[in-house]
Amino acid sequence: xxxxxxxxxxxxxxxxxxxxxxxxxxxxxxxxxxxxxxxxxxxxxxxxxxxxxxxxxxxxxxxxxxxxxxxxxxxxxxxxxxxxxxxxxxxxxxxxxxxxxxxxxxxxxxxxxxxxxxxxxxxxxxxxxxxxxxxxxxxxxxxxxxxxxxxxxxxxxxxxxxxxxxxxxxxxxxxxxxxxxxxxxxxxxxxxxxxxxxxxxxxxxxxxxxxxxxxxxxxxxxxxxxxxxxxxxxxxxxxxxxxxxxxxxxxxxxxxxxxxxxxxxxxxxxxxxxxxxxxxxxxxxxxxxxxxxxxxxxxxxxxxxxxxxxxxxxxxxxxxxxxxxxxxxxxxxxxxxxxxxxxxxxxxxxxxxxxxxxxxx
Amino acid sequence: xxxxxxxxxxxxxxxxxxxxxxxxxxxxxxxxxxxxxxxxxxxxxxxxxxxxxxxxxxxxxxxxxxxxxxxxxxxxxxxxxxxxxxxxxxxxxxxxxxxxxxxxxxxxxxxxxxxxxxxxxxxxxxxxxxxxxxxxxxxxxxxxxxxxxxxxxxxxxxxxxxxxxxxxxxxxxxxxxxxxxxxxxxxxxxxxxxxxxxxxxxxxxx
Numbered sequence: 001x002x003x004x005x006x007x008x009x010x011x012x013x014x015x016x017x018x019x020x021x022x023x024x025x026x027x028x029x030x031x032x033x034x035x036x037x038x039x040x041x042x043x044x045x046x047x048x049x050x051x052x053x054x055x056x057x058x059x060x061x062x063x064x065x066x067x068x069x070x071x072x073x074x075x076x077x078x079x080x081x082x083x084x085x086x087x088x089x090x091x092x093x094x095x096x097x098x099x100x101x102x103x104x105x106x107x108x109x110x111x112x113x114x115x116x117x118x119x120x121x122x123x124x125x126x127x128x129x130x131x132x133x134x135x136x137x138x139x140x141x142x143x144x145x146x147x148x149x150x151x152x153x154x155x156x157x158x159x160x161x162x163x164x165x166x167x168x169x170x171x172x173x174x175x176x177x178x179x180x181x182x183x184x185x186x187x188x189x190x191x192x193x194x195x196x197x198x199x200x201x202x203x204x205x206x207x208x209x210x211x212x213x214x215x216x217x218x219x220x221x222x223x224x225x226x227x228x229x230x231x232x233x234x235x236x237x238x239x240x241x242x243x244x245x246x247x248x249x250x251x252x253x254x255x256x257x258x259x260x261x262x263x264x265x266x267x268x269x270x271x272x273x274x275x276x277x278x279x280x281x282x283x284x285x286x287x288x289x290x291x292x293x294x295x296x297x298x299x300x301x302x303x304x305x306x307x308x309x310x311x312x313x314x315x316x317x318x319x320x321x322x323x324x325x326x327x328x329x330x331x332x333x334x335x336x337x338x339x340x341x342x343x344x345x346x347x348x349x350x351x352x353x354x355x356x357x358x359x360x361x
Numbered sequence: 362x363x364x365x366x367x368x369x370x371x372x373x374x375x376x377x378x379x380x381x382x383x384x385x386x387x388x389x390x391x392x393x394x395x396x397x398x399x400x401x402x403x404x405x406x407x408x409x410x411x412x413x414x415x416x417x418x419x420x421x422x423x424x425x426x427x428x429x430x431x432x433x434x435x436x437x438x439x440x441x442x443x444x445x446x447x448x449x450x451x452x453x454x455x456x457x458x459x460x461x462x463x464x465x466x467x468x469x470x471x472x473x474x475x476x477x478x479x480x481x482x483x484x485x486x487x488x489x490x491x492x493x494x495x496x497x498x499x500x501x502x503x504x505x506x507x508x509x510x511x512x513x514x515x516x517x518x519x520x521x522x523x524x525x526x527x528x529x530x531x532x533x534x535x536x537x538x539x540x541x542x543x544x545x546x547x548x549x550x551x552x553x554x555x556x557x558x559x560x561x562x563x564x565x566x567x
Contacts, residue, residue: 025556025557028552029552029553029554029556029557030550030551030552030553031550031551031552031553031556032548032549032550033548033549033550033551034546034547034548035546035547035548035549036544036545036546036547053543059542059543059544059545060542060543060544061540061541061542061544062540062541062542063536063539063540064539070542070544071544071545071546072547097405097408103532103533103536103537104536104537104540107533107536107537107540108537108540108541108542108544109542109544111537112542112544113544113546135374140371140522141412144522144525144526144529145529147526147529147530148525148526148527148528148529148530148531148532148533149529149530149533151526151527151529151530152530152531152533152534168559168563171555171559183562183566184562184563184566203566204563204566204567205567326551329549329551333553333556336556337556337559337560337563340556340560341560341563341564341567344560344564345564
């Protein structure tokens with residue numbers, strides 16, 4: 001009987017505050033992206049629960065005690081039943097310490113999306129937030145927990161910072177003093193739901209990174225508070241009416257959103273500038289800024305970043321500011337890029353010391 | 362007294378107590394002004410003790426061992442060090458006792474010299490109060506000399522990352538043993554010829 005040789009697989013995985021995403025490349029250079037909303041609601045376990053789930057075609061996870069409706073369906077259930085709380089495995093970019101079911105739900109989402117590793121050289125690359133500038137955040141604990149979740153399924157895991165994933169995906173370039181172009185050199189910024197992550201890289205290597213909490217959720221929350229409006233109404237305005245290049249400032253919700261967007265961008269750049277000062281000597285050439293993340297989706301976001309930059313005194317020159325070609329998928333695509341590089345190196349690795357070095361670098 | 366120490370080099374934040382500990386900082390939480398709750402009720406403190414980030418050095422409430430601590434691998438004998446200066450006022454009983462002794466002794470000397478010079482000594486009630494106070498101070502000095510509250514052994518608790526990953530893998534496997542699900546995703550397929558070129562270019566650079 002002929003033996004089937006398992007073929008190695010390679011995935012990019014972004015375990016985000018709002019969405020869980022994976023990316024995989026096939027033989028025809030197509031990238032397959034899978035996305036699921038990273039949220040759930042709890043349903044009591046009784047004789048009717050399974051029928052309710054089946055009849056509504058809701059997606060679920062079940063442990064010994066309860067059913068959990070997950071993904072987009074969880075939003076529907078939370079909106080339908082007033083006392084049902086929408087819960088998230090992640091908060092502010094890291095595993096939610098107040099959520100006791102986060103591991104159970106995430107473990108099942110991961111296993112159902114990427115499955116068990118077919119062989120010992122199959123690779124997952126995932127990303128974590130850079131060190132926080134505003135409030136402590138245990139990234140080390142978050143990192144090892146994520147790694148544990150993949151390791152239990154047999155995957156070799158490579159972890160990079162989220163801003164670096166943007167650089168690897170979008171290939172910013174820097175022109176050196178001698179006129180040569182250095183690729184993967186510049187600033188990658190991901191404006192996610194829970195956090196903003198920014199990384200300065202040079203030829204694909206991370207030089208420094210930082211993260212801050214003023215991102216999508218903060219903007220929505222502050223705008224809702226300022227205008228005494230439900231969060232859902234703010235989100236609706238953001239998704240349908242907001243143009244940050246030409247904001248209608250007579251509308252109080254748009255005015256609030258515009259103000260907090262400006263504040264979040266300024267806060268990020270100023271804190272980034274502080275960290276940049278530590279490595280200034282290497283970067284006299286103008287730097288390209290590439291922006292990704294769902295929070296950067298509204299029209300006019302990049303021009304607003306340009307406007308904010310003009311008003312700041314930054315310790316570096318900005319060559320240009322551009323949006324990622326696919327802002328919602330740039331981070332996971334960057335993770336896939338790194339996973340493919342790691343996979344190539346692992347294929348050449350001869351011993352466990354090599355393996356450790358490749359995964360740990 | 363509720364003495365805790367941050368056993369790591371990093372900042373540990375106890376959000377529900379509104380307290381942040383610098384690396385290796387020791388504080389007496391009972392001396393911390395306006396804590397929103399008792400230290401023993403803090404879930405953040407409990408979680409950090411379980412993970413080994415924070416160690417409870419001494420307290421006068423619930424029995425030690427209430428919070429299960431993950432034992433840290435001790436590589437070398439711990440070195441005694443001076444306690445870290447903290448933001449909260451930490452009561453130094455020995456210092457207090459010795460600062461009170463001086464004025465008290467001076468008072469007694471004056472009274473004795475009054476008696477010797479046939480001046481009017483302090484009334485009987487005052488004398489017995491003084492004797493009681495001396496007795497109390499002596500007890501305090503004896504107790505604080507025997508206590509180790511002021512001396513903290515610095516314990517480096519840096520668990521190997523690979524071991525932590527292994528630990529979490531086992532924990533998740535155990536938690537997810539009986540978990541099942543019916544999950545679907547939003548799927549998109551996009552052609553991206555640049556990805557392979559980028560990978561090759563980066564492979565060369567890195």
